[in-house]
Amino acid sequence: MASNQVPVKDVTVVLANLREIAEAVMQAASAGTLEQALQQIAEVTRELVGVRYVALGVPDGMGSLKYFKTVGLTPEEIARIGNYPQGCGLLGTIMDNREVVRLDNIAEDERSAGFPPHHPVMTTLLGVPIQLGDQFFGILYLCDRFDGQPFTEEDQWLVETLAGYAALALAGVQLSEQHARLVLLEERERVARELHDGIIQSLYAIGMQLQLIRLTQQHPDSNLPDIIHQLDQVIEDIRSYIMNLRTSTYERQTVRQCLEDVIARLHVPSALKVHLDAPQRLPPFPAPVLESVCQIAAEALSNVIRHAGASMVRVAAAETDEVFRLVIEDNGRGFDPCEDCHEGMGLRNMRQRARIHGGQVNIHSIEGVGTRVAVTIPLNSKK
Known part of the structure; x- marks a missing residue:
């Protein structure tokens, strides 16, 4: 009716x-x-x-x-x-x-x-x-x-x-x-302009000073320490800008939004079906932990896309009172852990990111069945 x-x-x-x-x-x-x-x-x-x-x-x-x-x-x-x-x-x-x-x-x-x-x-x-x-x-x-x-x-x-x-x-x-997202993009563009017009120009000025010293002074060593200190300070300012931008972004994101952004950035092929199961609420831990979770997820999904030959991957995030869990599980070709005993840089980075927050990464794979990457981070660490 x-x-x-x-x-x-x-x-x-x-x-x-x-x-x-x-x-x-x-x-x-x-x-x-x-x-x-x-x-x-x-x-x-x-x-x-x-x-x-x-x-x-x-x-x-x-x-x-x-x-x-x-x-x-x-x-x-x-x-x-x-x-x-x-x-x-x-x-x-x-x-x-x-x-x-x-x-x-x-x-x-x-x-x-x-x-x-x-x-x-x-x-x-x-x-x-x-x-x-x-x-x-x-x-x-x-x-x-x-x-x-x-x-x-x-x-x-x-x-x-x-x-x-x-x-x-x-x-x-x-x-x-x-509209709110557009306002945020405009704010990021404003900050980018400030970086270009302020800090980047300062770097250029310092570089010119170094060049002038090199061309005009026979023994420039006495002046270089002050200029190098200025250069270090400017570089530190840039790092502060970038870290503040990152932190503010992750502080506004839910776990699901974070993982959706990861999936969107990876350009998942149409032959690979991604099933996402994650809470749509702010996480019970600080922004740096969420950033690490996103980076781990990105590395694991990138491996699935490049190596697994899978038709389906499931990304599941959940939390209890004590621990946060992230699982990336595919139905791809898998591998024999005994034969692939040498860890690549990607896996080492994943383990290191989890370890910073007191967590760990466990990988279980069976040839012809698929691979399961499980990340656990204790919520009481809050690092």
């Missing part, structure tokens, strides 16, 4: 529902980030329809989910379930087809892949896409009304209507975030 086909019911109820939807969408549109807007839409959907569980899944374009916001599960339940859904089974089918699905019994549907361990059993399902023209934002998944009844046409109309307005709100939030 299309969202403009209103179920026959009391007009006052329809107007009340529309007012609730309008207020909810306005609140979501004013959210500071896309992630906050998604969470607010999921929460108001649950309240509006009266269901136990709501999830809002947003694809990442690489076969997995960029965001998966849930309402109705406790933090303990979420922790026991573990990683995001991987876009398989019924949820993946709804995501691929982008059509409304209403089921009275999830288990009886042939597309269902069942629930993972520790996942609460859910019976009824209403899945509605959020899209604006050709722009697809994600899917709203609703499970199990509080009254135990199956979802109705009225429920479907409500959620479709909400999804339509939510698409407008999410498009607005995305535009705001894109």
Whole structure:
């Protein structure tokens, strides 16, 4: 049923529902980030329809989910379930087809892949896409009304209507975030100009002084120490600029954003499918640790692209109260660790970066099966 086909019911109820939807969408549109807007839409959907569980899944374009916001599960339940859904089974089918699905019994549907361990059993399902023209934002998944009844046409109309307005709100939030990124790029260009017009020009001036001394003085040694000191100071200024730029960038990034940037920079070939599973929140450690994590991921993925001959690689990041874990696992040709006993520079750098923060890198590979790189960094080191 299309969202403009209103179920026959009391007009006052329809107007009340529309007012609730309008207020909810306005609140979501004013959210500071896309992630906050998604969470607010999921929460108001649950309240509006009266269901136990709501999830809002947003694809990442690489076969997995960029965001998966849930309402109705406790933090303990979420922790026991573990990683995001991987876009398989019924949820993946709804995501691929982008059509409304209403089921009275999830288990009886042939597309269902069942629930993972520790996942609460859910019976009824209403899945509605959020899209604006050709722009697809994600899917709203609703499970199990509080009254135990199956979802109705009225429920479907409500959620479709909400999804339509939510698409407008999410498009607005995305535009705001894109504008913020453009402002950041402009700021970086400004800093680059300052480097060129200030520090780099100072280097040129010092170089000219050295050249003048070489040409005009027979014994220039007495003047060189001061000039060399100036040169060292300028070089240190450049390093400070660069480090400040790096740190400020990583301080604003989530683990997922960091890994997405790594994947984008590597220009992954189309034959290699990358599945990314990483939290979309600020990491529980300082920016230098995140920078090391990104560099390790970049080196491991680069090895997969260049040497593994793989068709799939999975990048998974997760954390507990005590440790952060990053796993890069491919289905490529693998290698025999006994024969490849000499570590290359890339692997040594990976181990060294992890060791700086009290962590370690473990590599497990089987010929003809693939390779698994596991990075663990204790969260109590915070270096």
